[in-house]
Amino acid sequence: MQLQKSGIRVLGIAESCSSREKSHLCGVVMRRDLHVDGFVFGTVTVGGDDATKEILRMIRELNRQDLNLIMLSGCVIAWYNIINPSEIHTSTKIPVICVSYEESEGLVDHILLHFPGDVDRVARYQNLGERTQVALPTGYSLFARGWGLTEKEMTKACRLFTHHGKIPEPLRVARIAARSMTEYLRHETDAAI
Template structure:
């Protein structure tokens, strides 16, 4: 449960980046309510795989912190249709999970069926997420949320606390910037 009255709320923001690689870089940022970064670590997810949930759990385990009060994801489908199971994340961490996306869409069922014909496991994983809820932030921007272990109203409140401007909450925005910045432009170049 998030304690909104506390100044020390910490959110684990998760985002990823890939550029034609077999593995994406998944970044986890711990951010305090005052938007100070209080931790950072990484894992990898297979592009087109089914290990995104494990990648997020690896970040959680690597951080080994008991002061994080929620996980905020930059989407539940990353690394080219690699589905994050938010119910499993909530159950294994005991934390509320909020997934934030920014574009309206009819869903990914047709795309999954097209790119992964016959992959019933992937399609079922996606469908188990349920529909996204359209929400307006205090910035006036519209976002699309999925939440597990937290009410939709509290998920919106958490997004409002951590969104300085626009529609991308800072923990997710910073995690995405770092993940993108650490990948070399040339996928064949090793750093």
């Protein structure tokens, strides 16, 4: 992966939970120079298993041949709707980085508490593998997993795209847009009542 090019494009995807049933996703296409040149939106089921399928649909909808990297804000979203980054990488041939921001002892016990006996969900979570702590130039750290790129490339990408705090810019902008969409839809729903 040629991370030194200023035109490298990352698709950052983040969520904003909007209700007990649905959670909204936003994807932002951002260049290394922080120029934004694309958005895509999606919806997943809270507590469901449709996150991977919806993210793949969002990528197809973008119909971009210039994406160099996909960044996900978390592999476990929408109340244990577990993303399969390996499947996303295999389907798109684009490297995937999944980042999170807090230390964790794992989620197996939490998954089994809320989904007793759901061994498939536990297996999907365990297949994500271990996270790597990445020290950022901002003085903060994040935790990352990568598919289709080396740990060195993953670390460099996280550092290149994080300019403030610990959230990479494509994910920060995607999170803001997802929240704005959620607020807009909530307002529209309230106005219709």
